[in-house]
Amino acid sequence: MEPRPRSFYFLAAFFALFVLFLYGPTLTIAVLSFQGPRGGLTFPMNGVSTYWFADLFREQAVGDIWGAFRRSFALGLMVMVTTVVVSVMAGLAFRKRFAGSGVLFYLAITSLVIPSILISLGVGLIFNQLGFKIHWATSGFGAQLTWTLPFGLLIMFAVFNRFDKSFEEAARDLGATPWQTIVHVVLPIIAPSLIGVALFGFTLSYDEFARTLLTAGSYNTLPLEIFGMTTNVTTPVIYALGTLTTVFSFLVIAGFLGTVWILGKRRTRFGSDAGKGV
Amino acid sequence: MTRNLIGWLQALPLAFVLAGFLVAPVAMIGMVSFWGSTEFSIYPAFQFENYRYLFSSAVTWKVFFATFKYAAITWALTLSIGFPVAFFLAFHVRSQTLQVALFLVCTIPFWTSNIIRMISWIPFLGRNGIANKTLIDWGVIDQPLEWLLYSDFSVILAFVHLYTLFMVVPIFNTMMRIDRSLLEAARDAGASGYQTLVHVILPLTKPGIMIGTIFVVTLVMGDFITVRFMSGSQRANVGRLISNDIALLQYPSAAATAVVLLVTVLMVIGILLRFVNIRKEL
Known part of the structure; x- marks a missing residue:
């Protein structure tokens, strides 16, 4: 293998920054959704709790x-x-x-x-x-x-x-x-x-x-419900909801991609019986 | 004849959905754009009042200008971020497994909620948000910057965040179809890395850039929710003009604006499509 040109390291750093840009905000609200009961919409963390997740399961003040x-x-x-x-x-x-x-x-x-x-x-x-x-x-x-x-x-x-x-x-x-x-x-x-x-x-x-x-x-x-919440909810409960549904999306994506991967594996294993006779 | 018949039967469900939920709604909007309205009802008519009002209002021109501005800036940014990212993936990542994995990392956000991805900028950009705090800690600024959230800046930031992957995917797709021996040939002929990029890779990637451009430009021009949310309702584009009319039940006026928006978007795409044959590029 030939050595990496200098542009490689530059572009690799650029790519890493791009990924950070893509996922950083989502990770931030994931962290903030564990705010303490008195915590606000931004840092600092006011304790760590699952209060806002529990809030989602309580009687809803707004919406369903x-x-x-x-x-x-x-x-x-x-x-x-x-x-x-x-x-x-x-x-x-x-x-x-x-x-x-x-x-x-x-x-x-x-x-x-x-x-x-x-x-x-x-x-x-x-x-x-x-x-x-x-x-x-x-x-x-x-x-x-x-x-x-x-x-x-x-x-x-x-x-x-x-x-x-x-x-x-x-x-x-x-x-x-x-x-x-x-x-x-x-x-x-x-x-x-x-x-x-x-x-x-x-x-x-x-x-x-x-x-x-x-x-x-x-x-x-759900997206309509979440958007409705943005206008009248000012607690981290909206982050908790955002985190939960993003996690759900990730699970769904992982499920689909996992199935594709398993299908591919099976195919290479059982793929072709050409020329093997009956 | 049978070939046509089977083809039609197989295409029928698609044609049915598009007829009912694309052609008919657009026709309906076209019709309603000539209707009249009172404060709480709309009535069939054939008048040009909605259009006359639309084109005579200074707000319309301002808002259309803002829409083009958002589209142009977002396009420039998504292209200048998307191209290097796709280039890195296509030409610098040597293991195919890693390439697929990194490509998925870039596409996964597309399958998650846009609304939540917008909300997730709030802790960054707010008055006491991470960005302001960090800058103050570093001593770059004394006062929190007010223009980070609820401004053109945050609107464009969100557009770039949401739509750059629409640029990355088609560009990556075309780059992967470039015959690698062309790059070798360029190098053998004495081209520098930069010359190969400009004279070989860039021209061959044009179709991907065009497809990405079509996606980004149409998404931004048709948007109403990003502008509303990220500007805290302080900025407007054509989509918001329409959605405001809808909220006031002024459907004929909303329809007229929608027709003008549609014509504008289709004209832009018509121009862009002259540069690329989409069906060949898949």
């Missing part, structure tokens, strides 16, 4: 945090499943270059870059004018899909751009129907990427704010 969490969790799962199914189907469709695929592609890109408040406002207006009830599981669900589906679709593009078509040709030569080819050949091969799509679907929904703002109705999701 646990209800909001349950709703966000349920909505996240709904969005996740829908995102995976719809993205895979669309991904398969786009490989065929059907008539109108160009329009649909640009619509998906528009969906990604359109200011979120337009979706929020527009969906809210439509539901109002049509006399539908605005609810997180209907209008909120649809509004969030406009944010998660384009990401799912872009991932599917990346996946199918790298997909080796000879697997499908082999399946077809062996007499598999198109449906069998998809279920037994294509889906198992792209499975790890689907977990990636699921990760995007769940986390982007769980943390989504702008598109849910006017489309959630009378029952808030």
Whole structure:
């Protein structure tokens, strides 16, 4: 190995600073959420306690945090499943270059870059004018899909751009129907990427704010609840809540990434039986 | 024909969602932007009043200017931070495992809550926050700086904090697809490290920079919550103009502003898309 150039050390330091910049604030509020009962929103620490975490489990003075969490969790799962199914189907469709695929592609890109408040406002207006009830599981669900589906679709593009078509040709030569080819050949091969799509679907929904703002109705999701708290809560309880839900996000991310890793391991272990006979 | 049919069937769910929750809402906003409103209700009409008011108000121009200002400054900062970070990851980290791990370290915050990441700046930037205390301890300043929180500074800081990874990921992605033998060739031809960077790597990374730019610019231009929260409601951008109208139930006026914002954003993207073919770059 050749020696590191001087630029390496400079860039490594820059990178370390960037990571500190990314995580520093989050770590700070994690520390501050252990403030003593008399502690304030900033340092110094006034003792160390789990008072503010316990506070979250007490009778709520403002809002309904646990209800909001349950709703966000349920909505996240709904969005996740829908995102995976719809993205895979669309991904398969786009490989065929059907008539109108160009329009649909640009619509998906528009969906990604359109200011979120337009979706929020527009969906809210439509539901109002049509006399539908605005609810997180209907209008909120649809509004969030406009944010998660384009990401799912872009991932599917990346996946199918790298997909080796000879697997499908082999399946077809062996007499598999198109449906069998998809279920037994294509889906198992792209499975790890689907977990990636699921990760995007769940986390982007769980943390989504702008598109849910006017489309959630009378029952808030967790990010809406937290934002409501910022205007009227002036104790570290908001840090405790922030820390808990960030920890929850980290666990979810670790779960998804762990699954991808295990799938990869299994694949190398049981991967190919080519040439081993029957 | 069957090929088209199966393709359509597979694309149908996506088309359905986009039609119902993207096209229809935008059409609705377009329609409502011509409606009239009283203090507590809106009524169908076809009048240009909302637009006339919008363009005749000095506030509109100021707020659009502020929106472009935020977008431009955030873009410059995210690019100058994102490029070196992606460069380090792509060309200086030699172990692939470490590369994946560090890349994940950069992307994980994307999957956590933006609201909480904004809140977490408060203990840093407040009047008695960490930044002010440290600077006073070091003797750099005598008085706490007032412009750290609830100012343009904190708004842009939060934008950079939230959106730099939208720059890092696409740039890293394009850098990883650069054929390494090109770099060797450049060196064999006598190029210095700097010359390789400017004449080989930079041109080849342009598509990634463009995609990152599209993300950052549209996110900042469409934002309303970061500006509201980080400026303590003391600064405005177009998104806040819209959300204020919504809070006052002035939907037609909000819709007109939203239409102008959408047209502006699409024009900016239209210009940027001339430089890159997104589908080829994934």
